[in-house]
Amino acid sequence: MTGVAVQLNGLRRTFGTVHALDNLDLSIEPGEFVALLGPSGCGKTTALRVLAGLEDADSGQVLVGGRDMTALPANRRDMGMVFQAYSLFPHLTALANVSFGLSLRGRSKNVARAKEMLELVGISQFADRYPHQLSGGQQQRVALARALAIEPSVLLLDEPLSALDAKVRVQLRDEIRRIQTEVGTTTLFVTHDQEEALAVADRVGVMRSGKLEQLASPADIYLTPATPFVAEFVGLSNRLPGTVVGNEVEVLGTRLPLLSPASSPSVTALVRPESVQVTPDDTGEGRVLTTSFLGPISKVTVTVGEQLVVAQVATDRLASLAPGTPVRITLQPSPVALA
Structure with missing residues (x-):
């Protein structure tokens, strides 16, 4: 037909x-x-x-x-x-x-x-x-x-x-x-x-x-x-404070490309959990707050000061990311939308 x-x-x-x-x-x-x-x-x-x-x-x-x-x-x-x-x-x-x-x-x-x-x-x-x-x-x-x-x-x-x-x-x-x-x-x-x-x-x-x-x-x-x-409706996004620098926005020390122009230098960036990388690091500014088992991919919630950041990680890494573990957070340079 x-x-x-x-x-x-x-x-x-x-x-x-x-x-x-x-x-x-x-x-x-x-x-x-x-x-x-x-x-x-x-x-x-x-x-x-x-x-x-x-x-x-x-x-x-x-x-x-x-x-x-x-x-x-x-x-x-x-x-x-x-x-x-x-x-x-x-x-x-x-x-x-x-x-x-x-x-x-x-x-x-x-x-x-x-x-x-x-x-x-x-x-x-x-x-x-x-x-x-x-x-x-x-x-x-x-x-x-x-x-x-x-x-x-x-x-x-x-x-x-x-x-x-x-x-x-x-x-x-x-x-x-x-x-x-x-x-x-x-x-x-x-x-x-x-x-x-x-x-x-x-x-x-x-x-x-x-x-x-x-x-x-x-x-x-x-x-x-x-x-x-x-951006917010289709998939979970972190709402993270950022500073616009030209055509990029700096979020948690990483510059990310913008999907659309910003109207002010201080913005809120929408960052996907899969773009957040979490690594155990005794000198890291983040602390693991909670972990949630979701099958092959699990969710890790990290506190960075007063900011909550959600990351997706392979479940076999959960053992090294127990609550309380100090971690370093890096962001993949994926384009982001602004809230």
Whole structure:
């Protein structure tokens, strides 16, 4: 299947005094997987619902494949949608759930198509089971198969993994990306999970107060955030005092390149924990305050005077970084944003 282009132009949507969408523009290329990321209330789900036809915009335009869909009802937009709640029919088997939408569209060989979709999402062996006989991850796979079975022009995923446990969430996240790549459907994925968005999307749009703060590749979102909000929202950042010197900022004795010009010489720099190097040193000005085991990578919190600095270190180094250990802190010369 070849994907279609999606264009949201100047969308506005208000709820009372709240601007859920504030002149939102978003372009999605044919076959592209775009994730909208942001805190609760930023407008990401409203944008998806307006695209789906489940919500009316106060103004603006929705184009799909160059066709104006703004005034069309949801059932005429040819879109597949997977919700956070699986929304399966409890009295139908997995196979019947997937073939239901095909039956409504008068598709011949709908059972064969449903079986093909269950195979695609990896649960064909559970075709005769009812929803209550399936795990949460299996139910969500059925919901995904149902959405894909109708061969939609656009696939919409609204927090589809948030109700699952961590391990299943990662597995299904990777499966969704594999399937989307294989099928080629243009996809809009809404999530509040930063890792999720960065792992699966071709581009990530970070939203705030109904607007896009930045729309870019996962690497660019993380490494070169366009605004302080993006820098702080996508990944943990230390807020460290710095002094601007030309096009650099001096932080903890290290000069770091700036992502954007500074408006004053005294600033607060946003430094990623992975850019902080911690080394045991009896003459160091820092002291290890706490350590947190997080698997292969762990977190170390250090006090430098009254300043707290968080670093990420390989877990096999924790033994040498016990609380109270004097340490020296150095920063990698990575570009930083200013708060």
